[in-house]
Amino acid sequence: MAKRPQDDLFESTTMSFGEHLEELRGCLVRALLGLLIGFLIGLAIANRVVQFIQTPLTMALESYYLDKEKTDLQTGDPLANSEDLNVLKNQELVQDRVKIDPHAILAYLKASNPEQFQDLEVSRYQFRWMNIKPNQARPLCVRLSNPKKDGHPPKKNVHPVAWRIWQSLNREQRQELTQLQKLKTEFSASQQQALLNILNSLLGNRALHQADEFNNAAAAAKDSPGGFLGFLSSSEEIDTTRLRAGALDQLRAQAKQGDLSEEQSRKLNQLLLIGALPDFLNYPEPQLIPLQIWRETEVRVQALGVHEAFMIWLKAGFVSGLVIASPWIFWQLWIFVAAGLYPHEKRYVHVFLPISLGLFLAGVALAFVFVFEPVLAFLFSFNKYMGIDPDPRISEWLSFVLFLPLGFGVAFQLPLVMLFINRLGLVSEALFLEKWRIAILVIFVISMLLTPADPISMLLMAVPLTLLYFLGVGLCRWMPRFKNRMPEGYDP
Numbered sequence: 001m002a003k004r005p006q007d008d009l010f011e012s013t014t015m016s017f018g019e020h021l022e023e024l025r026g027c028l029v030r031a032l033l034g035l036l037i038g039f040l041i042g043l044a045i046a047n048r049v050v051q052f053i054q055t056p057l058t059m060a061l062e063s064y065y066l067d068k069e070k071t072d073l074q075t076g077d078p079l080a081n082s083e084d085l086n087v088l089k090n091q092e093l094v095q096d097r098v099k100i101d102p103h104a105i106l107a108y109l110k111a112s113n114p115e116q117f118q119d120l121e122v123s124r125y126q127f128r129w130m131n132i133k134p135n136q137a138r139p140l141c142v143r144l145s146n147p148k149k150d151g152h153p154p155k156k157n158v159h160p161v162a163w164r165i166w167q168s169l170n171r172e173q174r175q176e177l178t179q180l181q182k183l184k185t186e187f188s189a190s191q192q193q194a195l196l197n198i199l200n201s202l203l204g205n206r207a208l209h210q211a212d213e214f215n216n217a218a219a220a221a222k223d224s225p226g227g228f229l230g231f232l233s234s235s236e237e238i239d240t241t242r243l244r245a246g247a248l249d250q251l252r253a254q255a256k257q258g259d260l261s262e263e264q265s266r267k268l269n270q271l272l273l274i275g276a277l278p279d280f281l282n283y284p285e286p287q288l289i290p291l292q293i294w295r296e297t298e299v300r301v302q303a304l305g306v307h308e309a310f311m312i313w314l315k316a317g318f319v320s321g322l323v324i325a326s327p328w329i330f331w332q333l334w335i336f337v338a339a340g341l342y343p344h345e346k347r348y349v350h351v352f353l354p355i356s357l358g359l360f361l362a363g364v365a366l367a368f369v370f371v372f373e374p375v376l377a378f379l380f381s382f383n384k385y386m387g388i389d390p391d392p393r394i395s396e397w398l399s400f401v402l403f404l405p406l407g408f409g410v411a412f413q414l415p416l417v418m419l420f421i422n423r424l425g426l427v428s429e430a431l432f433l434e435k436w437r438i439a440i441l442v443i444f445v446i447s448m449l450l451t452p453a454d455p456i457s458m459l460l461m462a463v464p465l466t467l468l469y470f471l472g473v474g475l476c477r478w479m480p481r482f483k484n485r486m487p488e489g490y491d492p
Contacts, residue, residue, distance in 0.1 A: 024336055031325075031332040038325030043317035050316050050394070053401045054301055056368070057392060060376035061299040062092075068384055069094040087294065094297050099288035124286065125266040127199040129192050131284045137195060140280040141181035144198075145174075161276040164213040168205055173198050202273060203266040209255055244271065244283065301394045308395055319402060356416055359468075363412030367405040371460045375404075378456040404457065407450035411465055414443075418472030419479060429476045432469075440466055 042049070073084050087093055103124040110117040132140065143162050169177065176194050183191070202208055251268040254260050260268065274281045303309045334353075383390045421427050432439070443465045444458070451457035 027332040027336040031329045034325040034328035034332070035321065038321035038323075038328075039318055040321070041324055042320030042322075043313070045320055046313050046316040049320050050312060050398070053316075053398065054394070056372035056376065056401075057301060057397050058299045060373065060380060061390065061392075062297045063377070064380040064384065064390065065094055065297050065299070066092060071384075091294075092297060093294040096293050096295055097290065098293065099290050101286050102289050103286070123203075123263065123266055125203060125263065125270045125284075127196055127203075127270075127281075127284060128287065129196060131282050132195075133280055133282055136280045137187050137192070138181060138183055140277065141177055141195065143277065143280065145177050145181050159276075160213040164208070164211045165202060165273075165276075168202060168208055169198065173201065199273070203269045204262075205269065206260075206265050209252070209265065209268045209272055247271070248275075301392055301397060303394050305395075308393075312394055312398060315398060352416060352419075356413060359412040359415065360409040363408035363410070363464075364405040366412075366460075366464065367408040368401075371404065371408070371457060372401075374460065375452070375454060375457045378454060400452065404451065408461060411446065411450055411461060412468060414465055414468045415472035415475050418469070419475045422476040429473060432473045432476065436469070439469055443469060 084095065101124075106117075106120060107124075110120050143159065144165055166174070177198060180187075180191060180195055187195070248268070248271045251260065251264055251271070254264065255268060270284070274283050303312065380390060418427075418432065422429060422432075440462075444462045447458045447462040447465060451461055
């Protein structure tokens with residue numbers, strides 16, 4: 001029988017169950033205190049942490065909007081958009097296409113600086129050629145023309161409102177209108193402008209909306225939905241027409257009190273003329289001018305809930321604190337575990353712990369540096385394809401950022417797991433090599449479970465894990481086995 005070794009390897013490892021519990025309690029208390037201190041530090045730097053983890057997302061969003069703008073510009077005239085493409089390329093600015101109301105801007109200039117813009121003629125209420133219904137220009141001229149002398153009341157076959165309009169025109173306008181009604185061809189640009197000048201001159205005539213013909217026609221319209229202004233009182237029309245009807249009643253009430261401004265008088269006349277001539281005129285919409293403005297591709301991640309920003313701050317602080325306190329927490333766990341290990345068994349921890357930590361950090365770094373960008377580009381490509389602009393929430397992104405690197409870090413422990421089960425004698429090195437096809441299939445399945453529902457992140461995890469699988473085979477072959485320091489044949 002071999003001799004008993006001079007030093008007792010188990011002398012310092014004998015602990016009672018109560019002593020183990022007391023050691024565990026002390027380690028847990030110290031670990032929780034470290035976690036609390038780390039959490040407080042994490043709250044102080046939570047804002048910077050959130051800004052840091054937003055970097056991949058904001059870069060991907062900026063790239064998405066720049067690429068989308070480039071595609072939009074290239075679909076148009078290449079020659080016309082060449083300068084815009086240069087701005088996009090050199091300054092990374094994108095366009096916002098908006099429409100402005102020029103009359104609102106001119107009215108503001110005149111009101112803000114009346115001395116400089118006092119001679120500026122500004123009116124929102126005027127007719128344009130688009131307000132005359134198609135093929136109704138000549139019939140409109142026929143309706144408004146009246147050969148009767150001034151002062152004679154209209155006959156029964158003459159529309160009273162049309163007669164009043166005719167009486168409001170001067171001699172030159174009547175002659176122009178009579179010539180326009182005789183045209184057999186399409187109106188030229190000058191003839192179109194002549195007709196518009198006649199209509200717009202009526203809008204500035206304050207006496208027009210005070211005429212009895214308009215009052216009588218408006219009163220008769222209440223009993224006749226299809227008559228004068230009937231299109232405004234129809235219950236089947238949309239709400240905008242009811243609003244116009246309300247505006248008409250309000251303006252007429254103000255006109256009776258003599259409390260109408262110049263613009264209000266033009267608006268009232270316009271409503272009355274459109275109501276009197278609904279077969280010929282459309283209600284004019286504001287003339288909006290398209291305008292292109294350049295802006296930086298500044299992307300902000302949204303928080304939609306009132307409490308969401310506070311919860312993100314707490315979550316970021318807790319995660320940051322956990323990372324900061326993790327060395328202390330692991331050290332306390334190691335103190336507890338080491339208390340129950342034999343001296344020769346502690347050598348395994350000193351070797352495998354740095355390897356495990358290195359693999360975990362390598363997985364996290366791979367996810368943050370190389371995985372986020374292609375995954376986000378792949379996902380945003382579907383937004384571009386379907387025409388749906390992304391509007392990510394910071395809470396969802398924070399969960400994504402924490403989950404994916406953690407999955408990579410845990411998955412990268414594969415070589416050590418293989419070495420561990422090999423040293424336990426459960427799986428031999430030859431079996432690892434023989435079943436490599438099945439192992440790769442299992443790797444792809446695990447990668448699918450540990451990554452979001454997209455093929456890019458799954459492939460970016462599965463490919464490195466496949467390489468790590470063969471690294472694990474190499475560790476099983478080349479990693480030295482720790483010899484038992486107990487003498488061979490020793491029987492305690």
